Amino acid sequence: MPENNKNLYYLDDLSGYKVASNDSDVRGWEIIDADNRTVGKVDGLLANKETKRVIYLDIEVDKSLIEDGHEVYNKSANEGVHEFVNKEGENHLIIPIGLVRLDDENEKVLTDEINHDTFAKTKRFIKGAKLDRNYELTVYKNYFPEKGGNEDDLKDDKFYDRQEFNR
Template sequence: MSDNDKNLFYLDDLSKYKVASDYSDIRGWEVKDTDKRTIGKIDGLLANKEKKRVVYLDIEVDESLIEEGHEVYNESAGSGTHEFVNKEGENHLIIPIGLVKLDEENKTVLTDEINHSTFAKTRRFSKGADLNRKYEITVFGQYFPDKSVDESHQQGDEFYNREEFKKSDTKN
């Protein structure tokens, strides 16, 4: 995928981007779900250059998520459509930045909107993979099955205007 087709970039790959001095660099922090179960650790930050901000956290998932077992995370739309299965080595997933709160004292990232089972069923990817909008829409649908992304918001950067991508200033 060429840089012209990309809408997400790893912060480490953007020389002119860095974590703002008034924010904690949360890479390496543990991520916990609604029930305070460990999901994994923050491995990277994904930024949208048009919005000039981080929109996703790249999480290296905990082994407990992988061991929870396979469940279909994308229902068939009709005959001939196959379910997706996470492959060996696909041990990363993303979470929109607006869905987390920081516990700076314990260096932990918390989400009170997504549980362990949902994370376990979410489509994963290999470390450093280029992520496309189709993957984003799939993950968004898994996290929010009752919210749809209309076609007009599927291609452009206005996709990131949703509440789920707005940085929460709430800290525990």
């Protein structure tokens, strides 16, 4: 992917970018879903250079989530059609920063809006893969099926102005 079309960068890969001194660095923290189940651990922070802020948490998913995800795709076609099947080794996913809250005392990241089943059905990727807007749109539509709306609205320059990307 050409550099000028890239939207997301790992914070570790950007010189001069770091977690603000008044914010917690959540890398390595467990992420807990709306059902109070472990989703995985925060492996990285994804930033957008234009907005100069972290947009997503990169989650290395828990094995239980991967196993739940396999069950989803073992159902017959008449029980629902799926656009993709996660492949072996795809054990990371992203969550918009505005969907989490921090439990600093216990070093946990909590989401009250997304449950284990939704995470299990979310398209994952292999660590280090370049993430493009198509992947972001797939994840966004999975987390917010009611907001799917017009694809063009999701592709514009104001994509990150949504409340889901603000903390």
